[in-house]
Amino acid sequence: MSAMPDGRERVVEVRGVVSRFGTQVVHDGLDLDVYRGEVLGVIGGSGAGKSVLLRTIVGLRQPQGGTIRMFGIDTTHMDDAERRPIERRFGLLFQDGALFSSLTVLENVRVPLIEYYRLPDDVVDDLAMLKIRLAGLPTSAAHKYPAALSGGMRKRAGLARALALDPEILFLDEPTSGLDPLSAAAFDELIATLHASLGLTVFLVTHDMDSLYAVCERVAVLSNGKVVIADTIDKVEQYDDDWVRQCFLGPRGRSAARQAEWVASLARAG
Amino acid sequence: MPQSFAPPPEFRVDAEAARAIVAGPWTLANLGPLFARRPALPACTERWTLDASRLSSLDTAGAMLLVRLLRATGLGPGDVDFTGLREADLRLIELVDARSRDRCEAGEPYFGFRAMLERMGRAVARFATQAWELLGFVGLTMTTLAGVLVGRAKLRWTSIVHHMEETGLDAVPIVALLSFLVGAVIAFLGATVLRDFGASIFTVELVSYAFLREFGVLLTAIILAGRSGSAFTAQIGSMKSREELDAIKALGLDPIELLVVPRLLALCVMLPLLTFLSMIMGLVGGGIVSMLSLDISAGQFITRLNEMTEIRHFWAGMVKAPVFAFLIAVVGCLEGLKVEGSAESVGRHTTASVVQAIFLVIVFDALFAVFFMEVGL
Structure with a gap:
């Protein structure tokens, strides 16, 4: 596998990706790397192609040009059968959870386990239950149908399903959008915990400045079809670009930064 | 790897x-x-x-x-x-x-006689609530209709005409074709049975009685239940799931007046018209088969129809049309209003709407038949 000079392994390599919808160019030769074990936040204005990038990387969409490599394997033009072993190795959380509405939460989490592995029934149940608990849901939620859950709980249930196969990398599409500030903060914390305890690599598409400051080690800014900068948040803040400056030094960015500092100071104080 | x-x-x-x-x-x-x-x-x-x-x-x-x-x-x-x-x-x-300390306490599934009893009980209870809800909704619709008559509620002409086009005019080809085919089939049926008795000429009565009294209106009602009743449910249901109905209420408007009354009136006008079309096409279908395979000429067919079939059979069929239209529209709209939350619910209620509408249409048709027999119509 390709490695960085400092030895960090690239889990995802995006090279020169071009995405077009009709005449509208969304990605114009986009490059991006995701390293093993990091939390990468992807931010950009509405319509900058964040979700399209995510869908392109996981193979739900074919790019018009460029290559995608996951785990060092070129996945750009794979067919469904070739892609399957790769798909087991990543988890994907859709914006509203995308739970199967005719199944309970527990059954939703069981689906990938049953489909991919032959395991005894009670083991599958226990594993699914464990994932539900890891996603921070109470056991009582396991037998509920998605329609009976709140937005935050649906996302957690979706996360439990994404975690079912013990993925190496987790793709999250705006996990905190539509949540109240407390639930959003709790979800950020959950991602940080899972990242630390399971050693997950996380690819996080977000609008939420708080999430960026709270959990992301590196931030990639999408603008005009390219990644303008991908670096630690301090470096991104200093970067000389109109959108970046307005976003990070604007009121929302500042308040998120202040809060992150405050949390950090609390942590230092013990 | x-x-x-x-x-x-x-x-x-x-x-x-x-x-x-x-x-x-x-x-x-x-x-x-x-x-x-x-x-x-x-x-x-x-x-x-x-x-x-x-x-x-x-x-x-x-x-x-x-x-x-x-x-x-x-x-x-x-x-x-x-x-x-x-x-x-x-x-x-x-x-x-x-x-993983607390295991999942699954709701103990049980099968057998008790489960069957429970299912039956639930089904009966559901049937009762459904009938009750339907009655309540009929009352509500009637009140709003009365409000329209005395001028308390507005009649939405644009909406009515739109639904007349959608449920009526657009259904003309399918109603005409199916009625023609069923008319032809009945004539064939009559031909094979009646020829043995040398009574082929009675095929005319068979087709005309069947279509004027029963098949014209029943066929049309069943086609419209599947075509328009389901459309009503899906339209209102998807509005409900997107909270558009709440928006209507929040704007101080009445969803019954805005959505249900126009659909109901449109169907009550169009179903009788389509029934008339269906009767004509059924007779045409029967006539053509008689002409081609029974040597009954078009002139003979029309004369026989004129002489032997009284106009009361036409009215016995026609009088049912507005009733069926009312049932189909009310059930379709009510099921739409019952939709909750997800898109799955829209699908479930659409199915329920078609099943209930056809069920009610046939039940009422049977009631009408008994009634007409008793009064000797």
């Missing part, structure tokens, strides 16, 4: 030395066979040592198996000594142990 070449996961117990060896990749992909062998940790008075120095990788599934193994002998991760275990793996085991 590294794990595909790795040796299988291992679990060996040395009860004498109170030592167990955990080795290989303890990951979800490799655990199937290990789970199937149901490894166990025998009871032992001494403190167990778990040697994990050859454990190549561990994920939550592997950690869970380990925790289950320990738990089967009444132990927790704190009750054993791990040797050669990575710090991260120990944390994972502790996390899994903490999060």
